[in-house]
Amino acid sequence: MDKITIAVDTMGGDNGCEYIMQGISEALGKFDDINVLVTGNKEELSLLITKYNIDNSRINIIHADEVITCHDAPVDAIRKKKNSSLVLALNEVKEGRAQACISSGNSGAILAGGQFIVGRAKGVKRTPLAPLIPTKTSSSLLIDCGANVDAKPENLVQFAKMGSIYMENIEGVKNPRVGIINIGTEDEKGNALVKATIPLLHECKDINFVGSIESREIPNDVADVLVCEAFVGNVLLKFYEGVGKMFLGEVKGTLKKSIKTKLGAALIYKDLKKCFKRFMADDKGGAPLLGLKGLVVKIHGNSKNREVSSALEQCRTFIIHDVNKKIIQAFENGEA
């Protein structure tokens, strides 16, 4: 197999480009079959290449003199900021010089750019954003959490198939359990969309559909793929983040309450930190935008080296397993 080339947008995140370059250096050290194209400030990036001893033959800089910030209107920014680090990185995928792209920038712009610049793969009707969310003992793919709302039943069926292929190939889950998020466990429960989707999912022979999942069961590892419409997924994902932060803050506040609790905290802090860290998983890469002609991965705005390096590994696995080809084949043969 030819070398894998991954484009990395080094601007747009909250932490500047140094963590990103450090993550790239780590991934290149770990995998000798990947090369990287970085978009961003040439001067700055050159200095970091030297600083982190990155092999010059495995990295190329594409200079960007614009950045899409979190304040930019996504679609507008993608159209107008042609020299932004994000647009340049996505262009590399579009032109086939890279097979995947990673960005920690404006989420809406990444979603819009994925669709408008990279474009949908053959047969794919919608391109869902599908982050892994931590559960008690593992994690589940929540598909779709993007901005493309009001999906149709046929879209949800495609999400189920794409999610299933992703979990099998990237996370190594055999015969992934696919559930649909619902307000009850019986097939007759749900809104019009869910009720119309359930029989279609039962008919799919290429997925392991386990039925409706009530959201209170999500933490209990009841499914590997959680199918939902983007509005619901987006709301769930952000609520998870908000509630997690709140609980963490409350626990931290309690530990600092008195001399007694501070003493207690000293004894448990290390273990408690480890416990909470699992829920901020940065070793799973980023959220893939699936069903595009290449792979686009959105990582957090505050990503550090570890998440960048994990995302590079995620892209590499995606390409080695030829996941896009599998997705296209599923839609050619399948009912969707």
Place this chain on the structure above:
Amino acid sequence: MDKITIAVDTMGGDNGCEYIMQGISEALGKFDDINVLVTGNKEELSLLITKYNIDNSRINIIHADEVITCHDAPVDAIRKKKNSSLVLALNEVKEGRAQACISSGNSGAILAGGQFIVGRAKGVKRTPLAPLIPTKTSSSLLIDCGANVDAKPENLVQFAKMGSIYMENIEGVKNPRVGIINIGTEDEKGNALVKATIPLLHECKDINFVGSIESREIPNDVADVLVCEAFVGNVLLKFYEGVGKMFLGEVKGTLKKSIKTKLGAALIYKDLKKCFKRFMADDKGGAPLLGLKGLVVKIHGNSKNREVSSALEQCRTFIIHDVNKKIIQAFENGEA
């Protein structure tokens, strides 16, 4: 004002009827302007009336020889189990012998019974279930979390008004902030339903509409009333419950991990328990089903005396403030 009569279904909960009778005894001791009608097993209830020294002139038993369990199909059960404790309690409201009804039974049956037996108040198009969810420093009314999904914009506008009236009268919040749950904060974000609802909410002069709320901000006390369609609300509510349980379990597990953490736990346990207890608030009553001809309050299946007593107080406040009349007036004068 005449005495307030509240019907209480004493069957259908997980803990039997003793906690319920204990809660009733507490509430009757606290408020001398309420009377109670209890539906359930006459023999058992008579013994508990004696045990808890309940004044016989303030309580009446209506014997029920059937119970709607959590395994019953809601609508069917309401139709067929005419002698169930829930149907009998709802009948008391329908016939005007009680102004409110409390049940810890089958949620779906309570919702269905509220609509079919008690019936909607004049002008109300949908009757939302609106629990209070705890936030960092207070709580917000999440309206609608019921089972009546696929609402229309006009329904959401009514939810906003009912929620606002409820928070002002029951929780004493002046000029309650009403937000709509959305996937972004800008007015042009959202699904078709939310986008169509936002301009209608802006037009409402009788509510304090603060715009779109992203779910990650929900814990930060950004609104007193959180308007959403029932599918979204139901999924959020149950997810909150599931995630809360998971975090609590993880923290508990960590504290038991080693001798060192057990020592630490001994020092912080009391404060940590208090911190978590706030999120299992049982002093706020139950979830009201709004917009009916009377009030129906759903309390948790595992409710103990404190939640029962709080729910009785909640019903009392609702009736004293004549909330239903205010709701009907809002819909007569208003745009909805």
